[in-house]
Amino acid sequence: MPGAEGLTYREDYFADPAAWRGLVNLLHDTFGIDVGQLDRLGGPDPTSRAFAYFDEAGVCVANFSLFSMPMVIDGRAVRAVGYQSGAVRPEWRGRGLYRDLMQRAFAWANAAGCELELLLTDKPALYEAYGFRAVAEHDFKGLAPMADSGVAKGRLLDLDNPGDLALTTRLLATRAPVSSRFAVTRQGEMFLLSAVFDGDIRLSYSASLDLIVAWQMDGAEFKVLDVVAAKMPPLSTILAAIGTTATEVTVCFPPDKLGWEGEALERRPHAGLMIRGNVSLIHPLALSPMAGF
Known part of the structure; x- marks a missing residue:
């Protein structure tokens, strides 16, 4: 394409260690993040497909890049993809490279029959021209239910511990969606990377329930970010597994499976959610922060 002279186009190249390292370096230099940590967490998402120069x-x-992002929406399994890792080095900007790679990725998703496409961005106008629309996300805040007295407090996990990493990976592979309204059904790589990137996130594991709760204290606010389990328990059980004494709780995903309701408060993220596709949504909704990409 014009503007790409001296460059080589490559697609689906993660099996090449040198090329994968090239993407790691691009994202580190552009955003200051180290996705190379995926190498010790089990590797990049095998469903990913990268388009690059x-x-x-x-x-x-x-x-x-794109990756498979299967979801459940209003109780129905939806074939979805997420777009991520979009970047161009400064000296190569203004030549149409980004637009070219986007169009290649969008065409691939369309040919694969994807029903829904999602991305997170702080530049929504860039994607509105391609039919994406912004979707408001909400967290849910309310009084904490009384914790189940028969559930013992779990222990904190450390993903630098190989045993804890293996345990977390096992549960992520067989997890149930946190919501029937709007939730991912599989996205283990982003869960692990989110936990590593944000040192304030805690992972509590209950051996008796065989579940993991991702949570954090955001100032004085107690937040449940995600729950990894084969079957979603009520919020009273989740709070017991964490061992919290908080009187208020914010749940960062639709709480329809929790036996609890909270006030929906619009989330104000740095990068907002955008979608494209003919899929009916039930509002209010949100992706778990652990599913962020």
Whole structure:
């Protein structure tokens, strides 16, 4: 394409260690994040498909990726994809590379028969031209139910511990969606990466219930971010597994499975959710922060 002289187009290249490292470096240099930590967490999402340009020295100068993001929406399984890792090195901007890679990714998703496409961005106008629309996300805040007295407090996990990492990976592979209204059904890599990126996130494991709760204290606010279990328990059981004495709780996903209701408060994220596709949504809704991409 014009503007790509001296570059090599590559697609689906994660099996090449040097090319994967090129993407790691691009994202680190652009956003200051180290997705290379996925190497010790089990590797990148095997459903990912990257679209990129590399220069003659093997440097990744532009990339746009997609990955399978199966969801349940209003009780129905939905075939969805997420877009991520979009970046162009400064010296290569203004040549149409990003637009070219986006269009390649969008065409691939369309040919694969995806029903819904999602992305997170702080530049919504860039994607509105391609039919994406912004969707408001909400957290749910209310009085904490009394914790179940028969449930023992769980222990904190450490993902630097190989045993804890293996345990977390096992549960992520067989998890139930946190909501029937709007939730991912599989996205283990982003859960692990989110936990590593944010040192304030805690993972509590209950051996008796075989579940993991991702939670944090945001100032004085107690937040339940995600629950990884084969079957979702009520919020009273979740709070007992954490061992919290909080009187108020904020749940960061639709609480329809929790036996509890909270006031819906619009989330104000740095990067907002956008979607494209003919799928009916039940509001209010939100992705768990652990499913962020």
